[in-house]
Amino acid sequence: MKKTMKRWVFPIIIVLIFASLALFSANTAERSLNVTFDYLKEMAIIMPPVFLLMGLIEVWVPKNKIEKWLGRGSRIKGGILSVALGTLPAGPLYVAFPIAASLLKKGASVTNMVLFLGAWAALKIPQIMVEVEFLGVAFAGLRFVLTLTALIIIGLLMELILKRQTDQDWLPKTENENQ
Amino acid sequence: MTTYIIIYGLVGAALTASVIKSKEKTKKAFKIAFKAFMKSLPSLLAILGIVGLILGVLPPETIESMVGAEAGFTATIVAAILGAVTLIPSLIAFPLAGSLLRSGATVMTISAFVTTLVMVGFVTAPMEIKILGKKFTVLRNVLGFIAALVIAFVMGMIL
Structure with a gap:
């Protein structure tokens, strides 16, 4: 459990940076958020089959x-x-x-x-x-x-x-x- | 789009063959895939955040002003570092590099930017470490950065 938590430290720090950026410059934060969402969409489509391919390689x-x-x-x-x-x-x-x-x-x-x-x-x-x-x-x-x-x-x-x-x-x- | 078609086509075909040959082994492949995915999910999300932050704080126009015409050798170093720490899709990066070149940046600067951009992944390093190990990642990226500088120098001399 502790190990799982540790993995999330990095993403949480990023979220905090986003939050503080939003306080200083809402525009920059919004632009950053948009870029992040663009990449998130791409990753959500690409990563599942890639990991499945990795699993298949491992097995076969x-x-x-x-x-x-x-x-x-x-x-x-x-x-x-x-x-x-x-x-x-x-x-x-x-x-x-x-x-x-x-x-x-x-x-x-x-x-x-x-x-x-x-x-x-x-x-x-x-x-x-x-x-x-x-x-x-x-x-x-x-x-x-x-x-x-x-x-x-x-x-x-x-x-x-x-x-x-x-x-x-x-x-x-x-x-x-x-x- | 072609990327998606190729990946899904390839994995779809492999999956079909796998299911036909053995349902058991296919199940196992799914299990392995799911575990590995969950393990890298946090670093994947972190990468997305960093990419967004960097491109948000450093839009193409800002980069242009940093490595533009009159900056000289410092510009080459700055370009190499910018290329290493940013993750810009080639569809944006090459037109940007082209316009920088036309607006007066040197070949050395542009090749430093392009080469470190594709050879060094500072942003993806946390994920690379998780999947391929710290030694492999550090060596690959540090050596890649040095090589990129050499390549930029040679290209600046020749072109």
């Missing part, structure tokens, strides 16, 4: 398959697959966190998940189309190449740093460890 996808496709031994193929999965148009980054977590638990490598999250955030195909339109092909193209390079370096670096940790103990456990 065999660990050895993920290890083979996205694990440390998957090399370049796994990297390409991770980037490809990430570029699919499927919503904001917080959608990808639960998916990455369940793939990690099933044996995907840290490098590949960094690539997956990075591609999801920075290399989305519809997003790049908007970028080309407003910032030009040269800008978008150069950013794409540099970002991909950076992601590979970051991924390998993180793999190196986190590998020393014994068996993913840096990954928070969900209540259903059942493999």
Whole structure:
């Protein structure tokens, strides 16, 4: 019970900030509230199926398959697959966190998940189309190449740093460890 | 809209296959999903609040005045930080970046803003920590921020 309460401390602080903002500047508070509601609508539509997908992955996808496709031994193929999965148009980054977590638990490598999250955030195909339109092909193209390079370096670096940790103990456990 | 269709289509198909293969396992998947959802709900709501507050206090016009034409290298740093702490949908961010570029901001500043915007998620960090762990989150975001600065520098040199 205490733990459940603790989880709500952060949201309650936000509500208090909103309340004090409303006292100082009603206009700003109203604008903020409107933005929040816009995002709330989007999240309410997107998050339920995403978590369900995470549940289905957990239940159905065999660990050895993920290890083979996205694990440390998957090399370049796994990297390409991770980037490809990430570029699919499927919503904001917080959608990808639960998916990455369940793939990690099933044996995907840290490098590949960094690539997956990075591609999801920075290399989305519809997003790049908007970028080309407003910032030009040269800008978008150069950013794409540099970002991909950076992601590979970051991924390998993180793999190196986190590998020393014994068996993913840096990954928070969900209540259903059942493999 | 396409996003919704893709997500719902994908999950719908997976769910159908799951139900056909095993009702038991499907039930279990729902249970796992519900637990995970309830666990991240507070941080999800907090994120929404923070996003609203930031965009409410810092509307696009304010950002424009902060990273505009004559601000120089400081503008690049400010842009990188703004990009890291805000969460702006790309449909708003890229037109904003485009108009900043045309109104005289440097390529370095604009690429710093765009790159940290997509690579660093300060606002989503609490949720990322809850789901992927503190070490993973801190490393990914700090390294992403450094990389974004390097990328901005290189892009400023080339373009």
